[in-house]
Amino acid sequence: MFWVLFLLVACAGVLAAGARLLRAVAEAADIPEADVPEADVPEADVPEAGVTLYEAAYLAGGPHRVAVLTLVSMERERRLLLAHTGWATVVDPVGRDPLERSVLGAFGPEGRSPVAAVRTAAARGEAVRRLGERLRAAGLALPEGVRAGFGHGLQAVRGAVLLVVAMATAAVTLDGGTTDTTLVLCWFGLPLLPALALLALARLDASRHSPWASPAGLRLLSGLRAGDRGPLTSVALHGVAAVGDPGLRAALSCGGRGILPRQRGR
Template sequence: MFWVPLLLLACAAAGLSCGRLCLAASRAAAQERSAGRGHELTLYETAFLSGGPSRVADVTLVAMARARRLLIAHTGWATVVDPVGRDDMERSVLGAIGPAGQSRIAPIRLGAAAADPVRALADRLVAAGLAVPDGLGAGVTAAVRQVRAATAAVLALGTVAVLMPAQEHGAAGQVPVAVWFSLPLLLCVACLLIARVEVHPYTRWASPAGQRLLGALPARDEELTAVAVRGVRATGDPGLRAAFAHRPRP
């Protein structure tokens, strides 16, 4: 009966890992049920779900440049033309530029992406079930990895137990040792199969409901929408693309 401790260890590994996966999956399902129906994405919401806070800053900068309220040079500098922001996002960009009225684009993007308006936007999208809460997608992925590791551990422990010499069935009757180890193995495999079917893939920013809304966006050539979805590379202005891609020489 020297294989019994190995069986207990295998059962513990399978039970703990599968329990963690079930808990993470239930949290993901609750977040999916809370997704708002009939929500129409704004430009900033589209940008956040597609590329996160930095994409919101990019869209704001491009919108201000197109409206001639911000001058963006191909060398990577932004100069304020109109110091009055039309919404919170634009005011955060102007605040990131600072009182000098001129700054490189990289620190502007960092400052605007970390500003309160973007955090408030993220909170609203999470509350609507359209954005991924911190740690949710990573928690599901980590739980799946843990179950896979537990599956490998159960197989290894079962192999060791079967190969141990002088096995005695004792109270277990004539049931082979491998059958006992097949129980935690079956639990792990079943959890992985259920997770593959039921747990939806998560991007870094958009939940499955958010991904559906992004996929339902009308196919149009509006530049700001294209920038929100695909980034600054989607703009038709080569000067803007060069400005955002510019890296200062050391």
């Protein structure tokens, strides 16, 4: 009956991991909602949901989504050219808001740079950081600690599943056949089932909701999804997958250096 010790270890691991994940979920649910501070970006194309498209992009997909939205917006106005090879060229070097200026500041002196490099630099820029701070202050975006806590809780539940499997394997192997193997495995199914259920629910929630938005932010995004959506709104909510132009979608999906155009004569 010493396999019961392995069972107790497995149960303790699942309980600890589940408590950690549920605590992170409770912390996210307790974030108070406040008035959104005045945005430092133009209010053009602000949806009826009450947030700008930049703010909606941040809540739906984080800093990189904001950078993608800015690139697509400037390309639609022909102020940037984004080639399917993954290279971007500046047409109009004057930014109309801090986010556009952050994008333009990521280009080299020749006004040409890989799209991926521009996107990454803009996502890490001061303008996006301030946007996130404003949304967190308003209770619409999850604080960094809460987001990290949810991720760590999810990792803990994954580890608990592996722990149960390892303890069950050890119990069956070391028992030496003195106890019915089916009975032992059934007992280990008791901690395994809730661990798998927690993991499945967490993944389902992560696939349906943004990991960047608080419950109040998710309500705003739900209102935005329910309304009429233009091209930029779809990009803000769904990212590169919502870009209709295949060439533009290819440009935004290229790797770090893009594809250098083939020179004539080669």
